[in-house]
Amino acid sequence: MILIWGWKPYLTLLATGNLVCARCHNPAAHRLHRLRKKFTLFWIPLFTTSTRYYLDCTFCGLQSTLTEQDAERCTAQLNASAAPQQPGPPPYGQQAPPPYGQQAPPPYGQTPPKH
Numbered sequence: 001m002i003l004i005w006g007w008k009p010y011l012t013l014l015a016t017g018n019l020v021c022a023r024c025h026n027p028a029a030h031r032l033h034r035l036r037k038k039f040t041l042f043w044i045p046l047f048t049t050s051t052r053y054y055l056d057c058t059f060c061g062l063q064s065t066l067t068e069q070d071a072e073r074c075t076a077q078l079n080a081s082a083a084p085q086q087p088g089p090p091p092y093g094q095q096a097p098p099p100y101g102q103q104a105p106p107p108y109g110q111t112p113p114k115h
């Protein structure tokens with residue numbers, strides 16, 4: 001019987017955003033990656049054997065390794081820096097159009113038309 005086993009790396013981009021680089025001191029885009037190494041049996045990934053987090057600067061290419069706690073904090077910081085500054089559209093369900101056949105209520109201060 002032949003057993004075919006090994007490891008396969010899985011790289012995931014967790015977040016992207018602007019940070020001030022520790023080496024080049026530019027407010028450049030940084031990418032936070034998670035690298036998981038998985039044990040495979042017959043090319044099927046079974047379980048994760050190691051997890052590492054990398055933060056790299058897209059300006060100078062500095063790559064630094066982070067702990068899991070630092071990576072979580074960094075993800076929140078990157079998502080906050082990448083979020084738009086203006087408020088987005090209202091959540092789904094608010095300001096929905098009136099059902100078919102009904103009219104929207106008139107603006108405040110106006111009387112509805114009499115038929």
Ligand SMILES: [Zn+2]
Pocket residue numbers: 021022023024025026028057058059060061062
């Ligand atoms: Zn840099």
